[in-house]
Amino acid sequence: MAADDDSSDLSSLSSLSPVPSDDDLDEVAAPALPEAKPGILRFFPKLSEQPPKQASPPPRRRSPSPPHEYVLADNPDIAFIVMFRSRFSDAFPKSLAHFGPQELERDVVDSLPGDRVEHFLCALLGLLLNRKQDVKPGHYGRALEDAIASHKNQWPSAWEDKSPLSGGATFNSMAPAERLTLLRTLIIWSMASSETVKSLINQSYKMNRQEDDYGQPRSVQPWGSDSDRRRYFLVEGQDDTHFRVYRESNPAGMKRTWWSVAGTIDELKILAQKLEAKDGGKKAKALSQKILSVIPRFEAGEEVSFDQTELSPRRHRPHP
Known part of the structure; x- marks a missing residue:
């Protein structure tokens, strides 16, 4: 009976599966791995495996600006002239009055140019022509003719190859915009022809020049910008003269505009x-x-400025 039990146990054992080999155990234990990506592709998971990105909010849309009516204050020559007078004040006589945009505007719109702008014209001609003697107000006609004639190859396109003094015209008889164009042109010429101005520029650039002249005291930098990439410039003279803030449209645009957007403290606020x-x-x-x-x-x-105006005597230039 015992022998029968032993034989049945042996037969049961013989019916079991054979002991797996080491290779078989490895195949069972190791799960199936995804196919490895070759080379650098293994560092870039499929887009479907990445979490979806949140949609960015739509850009802010600026409401259209109201139609702008051009005024003399929008003339970019005003800012150019004022900042040259301010940045190169050491090139001019100390007795020469400073001016801001509003003072310059008032002086050029009068039928007879104001004292400030006439004295500035004389000082500018002295710089441009490298005169050792001052050019006197009321006696600058010949100096102005010499300056224009000696730079004929650099006349601005606005003159249309015609001297602004042709036909007996004078600074006094010019329109306000023509006076501004003339002053701006004389300034540009002085930067290349005036020994005094060139010397000041060379001294300023002895230091390492930075991109866009940041840190250069004679340069004019934007005051800031808005979300539409429009740049704002603060233009002011010295000695508590008036100021204006100008806005330049996006510099990358096809057509730039230059508008005065603030000229008083209330407008600034x-x-x-x-x-x-x-x-x-x-x-x-x-x-x-x-x-x-x-x-x-x-x-x-x-x-x-108000106190000085109240205390100073009223002076009126006699008409010729």
Whole structure:
């Protein structure tokens, strides 16, 4: 009976599966791996395996600006002339009066140019022609003729190959825009012909020149920009003269515009509020803070300017 039990146990054992080999165990234990990607492709998972990106918010759409009516204050020559007078003040006599945009505008719109702009014209001619003796107000006709004739190959296109003094024209008889064009042209010529101006420029650039002349005290840099990439420039003279803030359209645009957007403290406050609340972008907010930070200085300057005006005697130039 015991023998039968042993034989049945042996028969049961013989019916079992054979002991798996080591290779068989490896095949069972190792799960099936995905096919490895060759080379650099293994570092780039499929797009379907990446979480979907959140859609970016639509860009802010600026409401169309109202139609702009051009005025003399929008003339870019005004800013150019004022900043040259301010940045190169050491090239002019110390007795020469400073002026801001509004002072220059008033002087060129009068039928007879104001004292400030006439004295500036004389000083500018002295620089351009490298005169050792001052060019006197009221006696600058010959010097102006010499300056224009000696730079004929550099006349601006606005003159249409015709001297602005032809036909007996004078600085006094020119229209306001023509006077501004003439002054700007004389400044450009002086940068290449005036020994004094060239010397000051060379001294300023003894240091390493940076991109866009940042850090260069004679350069004119944007005050800031808004979310539409429009740049803003603060233009002011010295000695508590008036200021203007100009806005230049996107420099990458096909047609640039140059508009005066603030010329009083109240207009500055409105501009700062628009940049902060209506635009709301990072750059616009930074510019808004810059504007608010200079308002106290402008307010103090207005008080000084008002006191000087009240105390100074009224002077009127006699008409010829």
